[in-house]
Amino acid sequence: MTLLGLYNYWIVVVLMMIGFYIVIAQGNLVKKIVGLNIFQTSAFIFFISLAWREGGTAPIALPGVTEYANPLPHVLILTAIVVGVALTAMGLALVVRIHETYGSIEEDDIHQQDEQQ
Template identity: 70%
Template sequence: MNTLGLYNYWVVIVLMMTGFYIVIAQGNLIKKIVGLSIFQTSVFILYISMSTVSGGSAPILKEGISLYSNPLPHVLILTAIVVGIATTALGLALVVRIKEAYGSIEEDVIHDKDEKEC
C-alpha cells in the first residue's frame, strides 16, 4: 500500500470529517452550510481521484495521445457541483428568511425562541 500515492484519499477523508464535524458542532447556521460545502467538496475530490489513470493525460482529444484519464467521473462531478451550489443557494436563502423571522442565526437562540413560544 503506497501511502503517499494515496495522498488524495487521505485528503478526502480529512475534508469529509472536517466538513461533517462543522455541520454537527457549529451552532451558527451559515457555518453549518460552510461545513456542508466542505463535506461535499471532499466527495468531488474522491471522484476525481478515482478517475486518474496513471500515465494518462487530461481527457481532451489530441493527436498522438493514446491514454486518457477517465472523463466520466469528471462529468459526474460537474453535476454534483451544480447540485451542491443549488443546495448552498437554497440553504443561504433559508438563512436570510430565518434571520428575518427570528432575528438571529444562532441555533440555540432560535431554539430558545421557539421553546418560549410553545
C-alpha cells in the same frame, strides 16, 4: 509507500471529517452550510481524483497518445457541483428567512425563542 501514494484519499477523508464535524458541532446556521460545502467538496475531489491515470493526459483525442484520464467522473461531478450550488443557495435563502423571523442565526437562540412561545 502505498499509504502516501494514495494521498488524494487522505485529503478526501480529512476534508470529509472536517466538514462533517462542522455540520454537527457548529450552532451557527451559516457555518453549518460552510461545513456542508466542505463535506460535499470532499466527495467531489474523491470522484475527480479517481479519474486520474498514471501517464494519462486530458481526455482529448491526440495523435500518438493512448493513455487518457477518465472523463466520466469529471462530467458527473460537474452535475454534482451544480446540485451543490443549488443546495447552498437554498440553504442560505432559508437562513435569510430564519434571520428575518427570529433575528438570529444561532441555533440555541432560535430554540430558546421557540420554547418561550
